[in-house]
Amino acid sequence: MVGPPALPSSWTRLSPDFCRRDAREVAPELLGWIFCADSGSPEGRSGLPRGRSGLPRGRSGLPRGRIVEVEAYVQDGDAASHSHNGPTPRNGVMFGEPGRLYVYFTYGMHWCANVVCGEQGSGEAVLIRAVRPLAGLQSIRERRPRARRDRDLTNGPAKFCQAFEVDGDANGSDLCGTGPFSLWSDGARPERIDVSPRIGISRAVELPWRWFDPDDENVSR
DNA sequence: TAAAAGATCCCCT
DNA sequence: GGGGATCTTTTAT
Numbered sequence A: 001m002v003g004p005p006a007l008p009s010s011w012t013r014l015s016p017d018f019c020r021r022d023a024r025e026v027a028p029e030l031l032g033w034i035f036c037a038d039s040g041s042p043e044g045r046s047g048l049p050r051g052r053s054g055l056p057r058g059r060s061g062l063p064r065g066r067i068v069e070v071e072a073y074v075q076d077g078d079a080a081s082h083s084h085n086g087p088t089p090r091n092g093v094m095f096g097e098p099g100r101l102y103v104y105f106t107y108g109m110h111w112c113a114n115v116v117c118g119e120q121g122s123g124e125a126v127l128i129r130a131v132r133p134l135a136g137l138q139s140i141r142e143r144r145p146r147a148r149r150d151r152d153l154t155n156g157p158a159k160f161c162q163a164f165e166v167d168g169d170a171n172g173s174d175l176c177g178t179g180p181f182s183l184w185s186d187g188a189r190p191e192r193i194d195v196s197p198r199i200g201i202s203r204a205v206e207l208p209w210r211w212f213d214p215d216d217e218n219v220s221r
Numbered sequence B: 001t002a003a004a005a006g007a008t009c010c011c012c013t
Numbered sequence C: 001g002g003g004g005a006t007c008t009t010t011t012a013t
Helices: A023-030 A042-047 A137-143 A157-164
Strands: A034-036 A064-073 A101-106 A110-117 A124-135 A182-185 A194-196 A210-212
Touching: A023 A064, A023 A110, A023 A124, A034 A124, A064 A157, A110 A157, A124 A137, A124 A157, A124 A210, A137 A157
Parallel strands: none
Antiparallel strands: A034 A064, A034 A182, A064 A124, A064 A210, A101 A110, A110 A124, A194 A210
């Protein structure tokens, strides 16, 4: 039994300090980072973690994707944010340590994932809206049977979670430590970054807190 | 206790 | 471009 390929040592791992800033500052900087469906830790490699589908997250099926679209959500003055009215059972992770994964369930069937940002207690996060698959394409396709074209595999926040099997079990997990998912940078940055209002919200619709790579076909719009 | 809305996706026209 | 699916969370009564 052979584990997945070791993550290149030149990569930089996400740190709590990187996230301990205003989500609107962190969000555009997360474009180009690589979301990995394992912790990158020795335990994560040898453990071959499996999701609910039973498909292995490790070995050659290990999905990895480069973030190409994000949105920032903060507490103050952001009526569209889950954290806007203070902590609740659902959004508690948003008020916790930066560098954690905030996963929520919506529309009765979809999961969405955020990177917690800001100081503890600030209630900020960056929604991962889309990634470009880099590895594990076969397992991604298996988890996204409804996608007709490859560009539909991960070009939306819930599609991304489906493809990487991010669900409520991962809520609060540590992206910087031994959690089931991790974030890394190989130094690559998008050539261009565009900004626009956020998508799919009905309040605070004017705030320009969505950032994306306009040259990537995996952005949701 | 009830009701409404929701950081979406998919299929149909 | 429009509407249905589907159910949890939150807010209002």
